Amino acid sequence: MECTCSQYRAFDLDRRSIYKRIKATPAILKLLLLLAESGAAKLKLLQCPHCGQFWQTGREMTFGNGEYGFQVPAIIVEEWRQEPYLQPAAWMLYGVSQQSYYAANTFEPSDMPCGVAQCPNRAIRGSGVCEHHHIEQLQQFGLLRKRPEGRLFHPYNATAPA
Known part of the structure; x- marks a missing residue:
């Protein structure tokens, strides 16, 4: 099968875009190689065997805990296990x-x-x-959402979206 990574660049940080990516993720993941999984958060680090692009999955209860894939910078697997990328x-x-x-x-x-x-x-x-x-x-005290954990990366930078 051919690489489709260029069809799935960073998505906008809005509900519609996230739901759209959740829907597309099963087809995306079929083409990728699993490099590592994190147990508790159920995150995955993957890589495209054709172009070498790294991917990570995320899940969020607000979106029905649906799995979605997003491109991330290349990383050493052990470093990713210590701190996965921030989930968009x-x-x-x-x-x-x-x-x-x-x-x-x-x-x-x-x-x-x-x-x-x-x-x-x-x-x-x-x-x-x-x-x-x-x-x-x-x-x-749980009155405001805590800042999510994870490595910041471009295009999801240090400033939280408004």
Whole structure:
């Protein structure tokens, strides 16, 4: 069979594009060689035998836990096992949750220092901690989605999508 990698470049970080990729993934994966799997997250690292392109799979409960494949930079298998690539659907959902929270709240600095030891920032009004630590606390208590784990890679860069 022929390589189809060029037909499946990075997808837009929106629900329609993710569902479309979930639907296309079984056909994509048939052509790839499995290099490694991660047990708990059920992720796979694969490679195209024709062009050498690396791929990873992802799953997200919001999308029915459907498996979707996406192209990733080349990586040593052991390094991937230690830290797989960030899953684009999780990155998109994180960005949406952050955008919603920031749209509904304002963070005005107060005259008080952040209550976290050695933090140089000012606490925000109505809180004893700075904006960064306030968000972190909300994430710890499950009130905001935590930043997804994984290696960032182009085109899904360090800035969470809005």
